[in-house]
Amino acid sequence: MTxxxxCSGTLCYVMGGSELWTxxxxxxxxxxxxxxxKGSPCLGYCNNExxxxxxxxxxxxxVIREASVSKIIEVIKDEIGGK
Ligand code: FES
Structure with a gap:
């Protein structure tokens, strides 16, 4: 299972994370x-990068930075394809 x-932390949420729930x-x-x-509290990247x-x-x-739905799907395909 992939x-x-x-990230549902405030910064990610306001920077587009809310749309990722589609x-x-x-x-x-x-x-x-x-x-x-699943959602997660702040993953910590916003403080460290x-x-x-x-x-x-x-x-x-x-980690996927500046995540979009299409980017996430590409990475999922890589993950599943690689196993
Ligand atoms: S709010 Fe997403 S990494 Fe901190």
């Missing part, structure tokens, strides 16, 4: 039952 963690519907049918999408590239998302623990 796990997607969407991901579950946007997932291609063949990926839907292979992916778990300059410049800040929010919103941050983790896919199986790998």
């Amino acid at each position: 796990t997607v963690k969407i 991901l579950p519907e946007a997932l291609p049918a063949e990926l839907k039952d292979r992916v778990t999408v 300059k410049p800040v590239k929010a919103p941050y998302v983790e896919v199986n623990g790998k």
